[in-house]
Amino acid sequence: MVWDWLPTYFPLLAHGLYITILLLTGSVVIGFAFAVPVGLVQVTGPWPLKYLARGFCTFIRGTPLLVQMWLLYYGVGSLFPLIGLAFPAFKENFMWLIRLDAFYYALLAFTLSFAGYEGEVMRGAFLGVPRGELEAARAFGMSPWKVLSRVWFPRAVRQVLPTLAGETISQLKSTPLAFTIPVMDLMGVTSRIRQDTFLIYEPLLFLALVYVVLTFLITRAFNYFEGLVPARR
């Protein structure tokens, strides 16, 4: 076992950790915000939105995240230069879009993936809120919006909180896929170290250890938050 590379690459690894955490928190927060309407329209929405949301969830949950990410980065990403070639005005105004860093494609892919999986969970949670509570809220004369914001949504979120920890951990375990469309997250940095130093196991073992620690920290954090919600046992 050779570990003398560790101090040399420490700054790179720290930056990789920062990118991984950014990818994780970004995709979980934005993805959850997106999952709420995806779940809601499947329960009460007008039929075009309902089918759109259902199709979205089916597609996300039925295809590998790796393929989705490659579809976005290589597929959709190759569109913008083409449009730029056809319309010079687009090229001038949207150069940032043409040159968009792989990080944003990874973030988008992870966000959509989280929204797809969590949207399905939210659908179940919205359905799981007892009908009588919603009827009571309506009988109080609450507008549909107020029913949603005061009763339906808070009750549904409380139901998904325990599963959210597991979903966040699986999301953490998907983030290393980003290194396949070169993003220098923890995994990307590790594979660069492996190429530079010709070491096979040590960087990977170190990486595994970091993920175990991150998983442990996420579990602890969610346990803390769950403890804050008063519950009768």
Add this chain to the structure above:
Amino acid sequence: MVFAALFNFNLLAFGPTGYGDELFWGALRTVQIAVLAYAFGVSLGLCGAMGKLSGGKWLRNILDGYTTLVRAVPELVLILLLYYAGTDGINRLIVSIGFQPIEINGLVAAVFVLGFVQGAYSTEVLRAAIQAIPIGQIEAAKAYGMSPILRFRRVVIPAMMPFAIPGMANLWLIITKDSALISVVGFTELALATKQAAGVSKLYLMFYLVTALVYLSITLFSNQVFGWLERRVRRGQPKLA
């Protein structure tokens, strides 16, 4: 014009002019890896669940370590670690006994690695399913004087199936999708075949869309099969709400 630059369905033809056959064999490889790794993983899971439920303290600790560690580390990292460590370790062993190193079959390595990861998840699914069996049923089987093997075959397996099927269906869908990760170690299955075809033809959007649809149809077909299976193992039981 833009459409013509993005799509060229002639390239999906079979034979030397198109990538249809490459994708087809890739898809077949994906299904093959998934089926074999699933079988291996479920067997590991069954042993693991039995060990966790009826094994000694040492065995239980080892199995707890296995399921906890494997489930805390990303699949991709595990695949890289096991793929290199596994092939390298076997070769070192062979050289140390005095034979020539061998080229390890990529398929075998892929199946082993994915199955090993899957085993940890299915251990937990099957353990929970066995624990969900009302204890009286197992006691009744014991009271009839059934041997442990007969009891396992006639009572434990059929009684745990309704509890296990949803989790097992989930694991199957996960492994069909996780098989794409094997492309990272350079084994040609559907995802890597697509990457190569897309890279050569530059029609990224078309090829990735086609592949996504192939994975999607595998998932939808599997859903039908597992739906049928669930109805079958739950026959005679009250409907779920």
